[in-house]
Amino acid sequence: MSVPEKLYVEKSVLTHPLTERILGKLPSTPVITVDDYKSIGSSKSLPQKAEEDKNSLALAVNKGGMLKSIGRMEEGEYYLFHEMDCKYDCEYCYLQYYFQTKVPVIFVNRDRALEEMEDVLIAHPKPYFHVGEVSDALAFDPLTGFSTEAAALFARYPNGTIEFRTKSTNVEGLTSIPNPPPNVVPSWTLSPERVARAIEHKTPGLSERLEAARKCQDAGYTVGVRLDPILVFEGWEVEYKTMIEQIFAVLNPSMIDYISLGTPKVHKQLIEVMRKRFPTSPVLLGELFPSPDGKYRYLKFQRIDVYEKTASWIRRFNREVEMKLSLESPEVESMVFGNNPTKRP
Ligand code: SF4
16 A cells, blocks of 8 residues: 555544554654644645645544435435545545645544444344445545454344455455455446556456456456446547456456436536546547536436446356446436346345
8 A cells, every 4th residue: 555645643643553553654754733624735726725734634523423314214224434535546536625735644443334233134124334435435444344344243233234446456454354245335436447547546356456446356256347427529438348348357246236327417617627627538539518416427318328338248257247327317317228237226
């Protein structure tokens, strides 16, 4: 794991056990104490903050809830807020405009996240927890050990599922667990090697991510595969077809939990940030149009074309793996998958 250049620590958590553990793992990283992580870099402009602060890390306390509901509470789908922002720098990432502070933050009182999840696991018949909505799920796992603690919790509650969505290769924690519980699902967002190198800055490349996913399969996990966003550019079909060949050359298809497909969904504020930071980004060069949810997307016919082609390339290798679309309407899903939708219930 790359070491942060600077460590901001809130005064109130200086002696917290997790702070001490992380400081012990980063003995040569300069430490700056702050009253409140929200004040870090507040004088810098947004693009500048995004560039400079990715190499730092903050340790802070989360005074609010660590679980956020996705949709209606009774549906039992949540994402975790035990970390915030990301050390990677993907050009299309909505976190660029979403948080005021651009420094990745680990909330050291994250035991509360485990407690809050346990409450839901007791109360709800089939909850699903996403780790990786507001951070990369495993980017800081070597420092926090969160994945192994969460896996121990889920081993006791087979009714729930936790998914760790990542682009990292930090799987030592997960692969160290003997007989991992089947309701712990690491998932990788994958892009063709050329796309990953061009616009997913600071991330491991495609082959490294696939190798990490394979290690998890070898350790007993089924893994999720996210092809999102699939970008349209000259020659995109060749790039994505090649990537799908690589996926099936490395991963065991019978241990793929699902493959999800998505195209860019870009908020107007993100477009403004991207124009400043990455004016020639291939994400911006595609033809994006406003859609009813306020985000900019490819036109429907083009999205359907992308999904149909990608799904057909996947089906050449495997006819069984479950496929789903990311944030698409039931209409688009039925146009892509016909009468046999493979959407997860
Ligand atoms: S890895 Fe995910 S969370 Fe991190 S910058 Fe990229 S898209 Fe954002």
